Amino acid sequence: xxxxxxxRRGIVAGLAVLAAVIxxxxxxxxxxxxxxxxxxxxxxxxxxxxxxxxxxxWQAALSTLLSVAxxxxxxxxxxRRPRFAGRAWILRLMAxxxxxxxxxxxxxxLGVWGRQGVLNGWLTAAGLEHPVSVYGLSGILLAHTFFNxxxxxxxxxxxxxxxxxxxxxxxxxxxxxxxxxxRFVEWPALARVVPGVAGLIFMLCATSFTLVLVLGGGPAATxxxxxxxxxxxxDFDPPRAVALAFLQIALTAAVIGLIAFLPAATDTVRTAxxxxxxxxxxxxxxxxxxxxxxxxxxxxxxxxLFSVLVAGLxxxxxxxxxxxxxIQAATTSLVIxxxxxxxxxxxxxxxxxxxxxxxxxxxPNLAARLLxxxxxxxxxxxxxxxxxxxxxxxxxxxxxxxxxxxxxxYLVAFINALMALPFAVRVLEPALDAHRHQTARLVAxxxxxxxxxxxxxxxxxxxxxxxxxxxxxxxxxxxxxxAVALFGSSDLVTLPWLVYSTLSSYRTNDADGLAxxxxxxxxxxxxxxxxxxxENANA
Amino acid sequence: MHDGIVLDKVAxxxxxxxxxxxxxxxxxxxxxxxxxxxxxxxTLLNLIAGFERPQSGHILIAGTDQTLSHxxxxxxxxxxxxHNLFAHLDIFTNVALGLDxxxxxxxxxxxxxxxxxxxxxxxxxxxxxxxxxSGGEKQxxxxxxxxxxxxxxxxxxxxxxxxxxxxxxQMSALLLDLHKETANTVxxxxxxxxxxxxxxxxxxxVEKGQIAADDAKADYLSRFAAPVSALSGTV
Numbered sequence: 001x002x003x004x005x006x007x008r009r010g011i012v013a014g015l016a017v018l019a020a021v022i023x024x025x026x027x028x029x030x031x032x033x034x035x036x037x038x039x040x041x042x043x044x045x046x047x048x049x050x051x052x053x054x055x056x057x058w059q060a061a062l063s064t065l066l067s068v069a070x071x072x073x074x075x076x077x078x079x080r081r082p083r084f085a086g087r088a089w090i091l092r093l094m095a096x097x098x099x100x101x102x103x104x105x106x107x108x109x110l111g112v113w114g115r116q117g118v119l120n121g122w123l124t125a126a127g128l129e130h131p132v133s134v135y136g137l138s139g140i141l142l143a144h145t146f147f148n149x150x151x152x153x154x155x156x157x158x159x160x161x162x163x164x165x166x167x168x169x170x171x172x173x174x175x176x177x178x179x180x181x182x183r184f185v186e187w188p189a190l191a192r193v194v195p196g197v198a199g200l201i202f203m204l205c206a207t208s209f210t211l212v213l214v215l216g217g218g219p220a221a222t223x224x225x226x227x228x229x230x231x232x233x234x235d236f237d238p239p240r241a242v243a244l245a246f247l248q249i250a251l252t253a254a255v256i257g258l259i260a261f262l263p264a265a266t267d268t269v270r271t272a273x274x275x276x277x278x279x280x281x282x283x284x285x286x287x288x289x290x291x292x293x294x295x296x297x298x299x300x301x302x303x304x305l306f307s308v309l310v311a312g313l314x315x316x317x318x319x320x321x322x323x324x325x326x327i328q329a330a331t332t333s334l335v336i337x338x339x340x341x342x343x344x345x346x347x348x349x350x351x352x353x354x355x356x357x358x359x360x361x362x363x364p365n366l367a368a369r370l371l372x373x374x375x376x377x378x379x380x381x382x383x384x385x386x387x388x389x390x391x392x393x394x395x396x397x398x399x400x401x402x403x404x405x406x407x408x409x410y411l412v413a414f415i416n417a418l419m420a421l422p423f424a425v426r427v428l429e430p431a432l433d434a435h436r437h438q439t440a441r442l443v444a445x446x447x448x449x450x451x452x453x454x455x456x457x458x459x460x461x462x463x464x465x466x467x468x469x470x471x472x473x474x475x476x477x478x479x480x481x482x483a484v485a486l487f488g489s490s491d492l493v494t495l496p497w498l499v500y501s502t503l504s505s506y507r508t509n510d511a512d513g514l515a516x517x518x519x520x521x522x523x524x525x526x527x528x529x530x531x532x533x534x535e536n537a538n539a
Numbered sequence: 540m541h542d543g544i545v546l547d548k549v550a551x552x553x554x555x556x557x558x559x560x561x562x563x564x565x566x567x568x569x570x571x572x573x574x575x576x577x578x579x580x581x582t583l584l585n586l587i588a589g590f591e592r593p594q595s596g597h598i599l600i601a602g603t604d605q606t607l608s609h610x611x612x613x614x615x616x617x618x619x620x621x622h623n624l625f626a627h628l629d630i631f632t633n634v635a636l637g638l639d640x641x642x643x644x645x646x647x648x649x650x651x652x653x654x655x656x657x658x659x660x661x662x663x664x665x666x667x668x669x670x671x672x673s674g675g676e677k678q679x680x681x682x683x684x685x686x687x688x689x690x691x692x693x694x695x696x697x698x699x700x701x702x703x704x705x706x707x708x709q710m711s712a713l714l715l716d717l718h719k720e721t722a723n724t725v726x727x728x729x730x731x732x733x734x735x736x737x738x739x740x741x742x743x744x745v746e747k748g749q750i751a752a753d754d755a756k757a758d759y760l761s762r763f764a765a766p767v768s769a770l771s772g773t774v
Binding site for chain 1: 585588589590591609610611612615616617619621622623625627628636637640641642688
């Protein structure tokens, strides 16, 4: 129902995005491939790379297991109690870690569980001599569960909440005991999505960079991403970095391939709609268990956030904010974040409109269908080729042209944009598709097209989802340490890099203050984005 | 002592809506609950089923006080408009859950479940999944489960509203057959005046959270033949 010009414009824009992404990612990979190929190949299967690969898989598997195993009882408890004071706030709390920069979360965890943390303070006061150590595997697991338990809880809870309300009434009417309800109702529902949720968490943990960098300790607790970073940044050993990069790509490609076969999980937690009556779990033992498990989850997630707040307020925030280093870093971060967000959202819009244009044809030819599939895959490409690898490839390219630092801000912005692309598409695609579904026939009948269509029909409806996508992308870029880690220098300081280097030089107090500021900015952007999304869903 | 269902000055407030029900439902009869949307028909049924508890008043079913008892302890079976079957369990399992909610089944139990399926016209459907059944077949399976549970009261919340006209006829005939066989007390919410004419003995008219009228079928039908103002005059 589009005019020919509209269809052509859409497809051309899509092709342009596709070409740009392929050139950008392709250059990085081609450079890695071409770089001293023989030497890299011989470095591929050394005892060192094997041990790194083994640890990467091992910590990801353990993190996934712990996250899902703990999230299941929490989700069950929250689903069993659809109404209690503060429930909505607990759900909001569970959404926070997703918007929190990994570095800020790591600092909060150190504040609670670290050597100087609250917990060890209590243990020492209680006369225990050996404090809990959070560096190494235990620290990585702690951080991964902190970030992924809330994610898993939201995903699993949304599955339970989407079950027909009649199921709970029937279970009560038939006299099912809690064990039977779990066996016949709750578990079958969860079992369908647990593999997908586990796959997603495994993927996030296998590619996690910042948390392992900050909390991992030494070669015994290093993942592929961090090992690549160390190979380039500290040892300047490109063949080793290239070898590790290929292991990483093979690993992520394999995991993504597996996940593609699993049913996807969404976290659209029901906010309105029919009232759910749960008559099970009225016994005091059940109340006690649910209360306990929810309380433990809340404390586990809230305490690091609280620690960031308390430690940050102890710093001299006013002085920090007025310091030249902060102003410079904040400006750099803001420029990079805005650039990345605008690129990500424009590219998403182009991808989505191109796919709509192709679908608009009655029977698209093979080339068109292929283009549509490639466009759908483009947004996920960055998942297979993680930022650190894009950075490595481009690092090697740009080194030939002189000072890498000169190109670094553009590179970081572009990598951030690619990282935000899958999220932006996920926010925008349903909104654009729904909008088109509602308006396409009327628009065609009235003959509205071009700028008038954009101004009168599209803009009023799409402003909110576009702002949502922009704020998500900005939060992601502002909090990202992965892309900037390779290039960070005195010439290129972003806020996360400033926090990290302040932390590395043991000015903990300043680092806490900066982390609070960074955390608040990113959470504010995320909350802004989610608020927009909710209103849009209700509209 | 009343053998049917008694709602004795039952009062309940949900959100901003208040409900006050005071009525008797005849044992061994088919009683239809009618009334506009949002009037409280489902709340009335939920109170009898035990999904809601009254804030004051008493509910008696078949002569015993059930005001505070759990739904599974009440002598009732429930059939909803939709989602009567767990979509991930096969038809046999769905029906057999009516015999034992932990699914510990003796060979005799299995036979009884198969027979119930035969009785509602679903012979050979045991291994099928609910998704592969039509709307009418799903409701038949729900009836089979109610039959197995063998409770004196059957509560139905618009059980045929999602079915087409022919199927509604067939299903209400099946409901009547089962009712005659078991002499149970049937309470059914329905919007369909023809359905009321076909199967109901009495009609409870619910409006604004109260019983506006409790009629024998003939009275109800004649009232609806009269101008609408006659009905609103009685409220």
